[in-house]
Structures are given as structure tokens and as C-alpha cells.
Amino acid sequence: MTDHILETKNLSKEFKGFTAVSAVNLQIQRGHIHALIGPNGAGKTTVFNLLTKFLIPTAGSIHFNGTDITSEKSADIAMRGIVRSFQISAVFPNLTPLENVRLALQRKLGISYHFWKSDSILNQLDERAMELLDAVGLAEFAGEVTAELAYGRKRALEIATTLALDPELMLLDEPTQGMGVEDVDKITALVKKVSANRTILMVEHNLKVVATLADRITVLQRGAILAEGAYAEVSQDPQVLEAYMGSAHE
């Protein structure tokens, strides 16, 4: 039997009569890089928001490692080891990259409510934070103000911060969106690198990235699953070609 880290059953979301996601049965195999693709408005980001409980599903259930997590809150989901990134870069702009990564590491120390302690106690995390920044090529920018970093570097920082939590399942929402060609290659390599020993579910528009990285692909259209399989299979599927790839491969 295949080992599914994450499974959804009939996952649905309606917004006042409009069905954004309808009866999605998603199965993510442990260790895979799984890509979620589909045309604009297909409901990819909504699925992400449902999985991380930024939205509450109208119907259906979500199972992580066999446990039903449908009724849990966002922060609890994160503590279980499902950590997401966002479509627009999610960093803390007025803090330094070092502080950004430390914030992710800090949670495990269990002192985040200790308002009476000096923050010098966090210096013990610097070494690990620098390792992570180094892994994404940001070590030399550790002390700058994050807001002033180039866009590609912010995305890299976001990945470093997500990695700091050592998540079992990483959800990446369009990691290469809005990037130049060189940055896309860098991020692709980075995602490949960090996928060791963990599972990644990513929403991605860039089909080259998907073809390079994904073990398995789910195609969404109008909130429902249109096709699923390896890139070679999916890219030959006539329905998919018509709905999505056809326009993309013109």
C-alpha cells in the first residue's frame, strides 16, 4: 500500500453559492514533489488555504498522517508540520533576514510568551539560522533590512524560514512567480535540494519548473480535479491539453 502523508476526501468550498473547490480527492504520497496546476481561477490557492485552514471547508475532510485535521486551526496545523509559503512573498520586511529565520526557530524553544526575558536569549539560534541562510545563498545579507532585498532573495528567504521549521510537508504557493529566468533556475534547484526527506506540494504556473521537479501532478479546473498522474501522462491527456496546456504551448 502506498503511504499517503496527506489525503483529502470530497474537499469542497463554496462562497455564497459559488463553488470554488468541489469534491477534491487529493492524495499526496510521502517523499514526493507533488504539483498542483490549472488555469487561473481553478481553485489552486483556495485548496492551499483550505489545507492550512486559512479558509474553513464547506464539506469534506483532510487527513494528515492518518489523523483527521479538518477541525484544527492554522497555527495547530503548522505545529503538526505542515508549513506553507504564500503567493506574494511572505517575509517580515522590517526585520533582518537573520531575525526572519530566527522567528521560525524560536517557536521550538518554548519561550515565545516570555516577555520578561531579554531577546539576547535568541542568540543561541544564530548559528542554525546562518546555516539556513547559507543554504539558500543569503548568508551575506543576514544583517540587511529584508524590505530592501531583491524579489528573488525574498522568496529564497521565505524558503529558508519555512525550512527552519523542518516541516514534514511543505506547501509552496507559486515559488517562482514574478521572477526572472535566472532566479527561476535558482529556486528550482533550491526546491529540489530541500525536497530531500520531506514532501512538497506546490502550486506552480511555470510548466518547465513542474516538468523538472514534480513526481506527480494534479490538474485542477473550475475547482475539480481534471487529471492526475506523472508529467508525461498528464501532458498528453487531451482534456488537459484543451483546458490548459493547449493555451500554454501555443
Added chain:
Amino acid sequence: MNKYVWCALILLGLLAPFVVYPIFMMKLLCFALFASAFNLLLGYTGLLSFGHAAFFGGASYVTGYLVKNSGLTPELGVLGGTLFAALLGYIVGSLAIRRQGIYFAMVTLALAQIVYFVALKAPFTGGEDGLQGIPRGDLFGLINLGHVYHVGGSPLGLNLYYFVFVMFCLGFWVIHRTIHSPFGQVLKAIRENEPRAVSLGYKVDRFKLIAFVISASLAGMAGSLKSLVFQLASLTDVSWHTSGEVVLMTLLGGVGTVLGPLAGAFTVVTLQSELSSVGSWITVIIGSIFVICVLLFRRGFIGELGRLLKRSL
């Protein structure tokens, strides 16, 4: 920040009553603490409360009542006022953090108006008159806070001043420590990008609520001290003007800076006292100054200074 700067500021605080009229100086300290407490929320958590007068004024009534009617010593009165503000902060905070942005501000304003109404109508608050003639009492039952020394011919209420000064330093230290703690680090993360903080596994509501309670308690402490200084708890303290004034002070001085609220409070209180002779025109003058400041230096006095010096103050 530099140790020498702190030492210089403390020295200034210790010597101030010999130069400046002590009551005026104590008023400055009370409002500076009030604004600093407010800044913990606005500047470091990104929450705009428009009802902080409820904590400031509410605590001043409680302290006044405890000292005047129950005959408690002043330090217990201040403690009681602060605890009351903490409890009130817990209630208001629990309700308000369910909403964000302008709605958060509106909830705090609405709840503060309820406190104002209670202060106006309740039998023990003195209604329109407020609580007058609150005794300063004996600190720990030993030191007479009302005692006046004569130094070089001028009367100085040094006992009360140093009590207020010590309490101010204590409150300010708590705020400073909170900002520079692991907890404060998470608050900044929430201010910067709340969804990201959630996705890192932080229960942001709990952090916001604790920050709200700390802020409310210290705003309460400032109000408690004020009621001892002026021997008066009045409706002005709980009115929305006071809530607005503390926003003004914080913005003028520099939101999200440690020293900004101090500078802002000093500026506004000094202007109010210097310009008191011009009557109701004072609001026009302060309003104009505020507009000019916002247009010319958006980050506030200290914020702009910090930018010039390239360090956070």
C-alpha cells in the same frame, strides 16, 4: 540603546524637579508612560486601540476610590488601579482582537464609551464632579507623599515626585523589556505579516491579547499615578479626547520607537500648558502642529532622528 543615554535620561529625571515645576514634571511622566504603553500596541503589534482612556481613566477612578474611601495606602491604590486596568484590558482585548484594522479600533472605542458612561452615572464616581480631594497618603504607611520640602525658598513635593518617577521607570522598563524579548520579537512578526506568523505556528490571538493586557495595565498605572498627583479622577480621563490625545502623542514622537512616545507626550503636554492662556484656540494650534509634523516628518521626531542616525531609538 546606548547605556550613557539611559544614564543621562535618568539623571535628568532625578534633577528635573529642582528646575521644572514638580507637578508639571509628574504630569509629563504620567502621560509619557501612558503613551509608551499605547505604543507597545500600535508601534510593536500594529493594533490601533482607540479606547485607551478607559484604562487610564478607569484606573484613576479605582485608585482614587481605594485611597479616598477605603483608606488604602497609595502604593496599594496604584496596584489596585493597575490590576483593574489589566482586568478591563483582558475583557476589552478579548472582544476587540476578533476584528482587525478599523473595526478593532471601533470596538475599543465603543467599549471605552461604555466605561465613560459608567463613570458618569455610577454612584461612587462622583458623576460630573469626579472624585476630588484624593489624599496622597503615606507610602507603605511610612512616607508622607504630601510632604513639601523648602529648597532655596521654593516648595517642592519631592516625596511624591520620586515615587512617581520610580513607578514611571518601572513601567517604562517593563515596556522596554517586552519589546526586546522573545515575545516582542513575535509581536513584531505579527505587525509585519500576520498570516505568515500564523503559518509559522504562532497563535497570534494569544500574543495580541497578552500585549493588549500589558499595554492596558501600564496605561492604568499611568492613570493611577495621575490621580495621586492631581488628587483628582475626572471624566476627562476616561473621555475619548484622552484616547485621541495618546494617539497624537505617539504619532508625533514616532510610532514604533522606544523614546518617541516620551518625546511626543512631552511636546503635547508642554504645548497645552504653555498655550493654556489662549483658551479654546489651543486645539487649533495643536492640530496645525500635528498636520505640519505629519506632512514634514511622517515617522515622528524620534523616528526621523533614528533614520538620520541609522539606528533604532
